[in-house]
Amino acid sequence: MSERERLLKAVSYLKNAVKIKPEIGIVLGSGLGELGNLVKNPLIIPYKDIPEFPVPTVKGHKGNLIFGNFYGKNVAMMQGRFHLYEGYPVNKVVFGVRVLGLLGIKTLIVSNAAGGINENLQPGDLMVIKDHINFVGENPAGGEEIEELGPRFFDMTCAYDEKLRNIAREVFEELGVSFKEGVYAFFKGPSYETPAEIRMLKILGADAVGMSTVPEVIAARQMGIRVFGISLITNMAAGISKAPLSHEEVLDVSKKAGEKFIKIILGIIERI
Numbered sequence: 001m002s003e004r005e006r007l008l009k010a011v012s013y014l015k016n017a018v019k020i021k022p023e024i025g026i027v028l029g030s031g032l033g034e035l036g037n038l039v040k041n042p043l044i045i046p047y048k049d050i051p052e053f054p055v056p057t058v059k060g061h062k063g064n065l066i067f068g069n070f071y072g073k074n075v076a077m078m079q080g081r082f083h084l085y086e087g088y089p090v091n092k093v094v095f096g097v098r099v100l101g102l103l104g105i106k107t108l109i110v111s112n113a114a115g116g117i118n119e120n121l122q123p124g125d126l127m128v129i130k131d132h133i134n135f136v137g138e139n140p141a142g143g144e145e146i147e148e149l150g151p152r153f154f155d156m157t158c159a160y161d162e163k164l165r166n167i168a169r170e171v172f173e174e175l176g177v178s179f180k181e182g183v184y185a186f187f188k189g190p191s192y193e194t195p196a197e198i199r200m201l202k203i204l205g206a207d208a209v210g211m212s213t214v215p216e217v218i219a220a221r222q223m224g225i226r227v228f229g230i231s232l233i234t235n236m237a238a239g240i241s242k243a244p245l246s247h248e249e250v251l252d253v254s255k256k257a258g259e260k261f262i263k264i265i266l267g268i269i270e271r272i
Contacts, residue, residue: 022076039068129229171267182207195239
């Protein structure tokens with residue numbers, strides 16, 4: 001079965017199961033899945049029930065596709081994502097985003113947990129992503145050319161939509177949260193980076209580092225979907241902080257910052 005056939009099989013199943021057409025897609029990162037509990041009139045479909053859909057293997061990623069409504073807008077939320085470090089090829093990492101695009105979303109909100117490189121960031125801060133650096137080299141637009149997914153060659157100058165970032169600035173100010181914006185560096189993981197790697201990233205202009213998001217953003221932009229990205233800084237990267245890094249710390253900080261994160265995402269959705 002071709003990749004196009006796999007995608008269309010999943011889309012066909014969801015169109016039969018879901019009566020609404022989503023306008024906004026949301027990818028909820030590590031420990032940030034609680035937004036899914038607040039959606040109005042939810043329809044929860046486990047990934048394992050969707051034909052050809054991957055299943056996450058990481059703690060903190062529940063593995064549900066949730067359809068519902070916020071502020072009169074139909075949304076589809078991925079409660080858990082897929083990573084290259086799980087052993088998935090890049091086409092599987094972006095499978096969910098591509099399905100949402102084929103279902104009709106026009107806007108994608110992506111979130112992640114990240115390590116802080118810029119020392120103006122602290123654990124618990126939310127950093128709006130203004131650009132990224134792909135240190136992995138994987139690109140989902142490679143391989144089989146699928147007409148429904150957009151052109152093979154496409155512009156990435158404005159990968160993260162400026163209008164959405166300006167909306168976010170207004171929401172941050174209204175909530176009294178310090179607005180911070182930066183460049184996200186993508187490493188494959190699952191090991192955390194070395195201090196030497198973090199020094200390199202700092203020299204190259206990265207403000208935070210993580211193990212997700214970039215393939216999804218590339219896939220969305222290929223489909224002409226505008227993107228808003230936000231990183232929850234869960235720890236300071238190796239060498240910035242002397243403390244050892246752990247996934248438990250990521251989940252703990254994610255839980256503590258969850259309420260602030262949810263208010264900001266809802267404020268953005270309300271204004272879209």
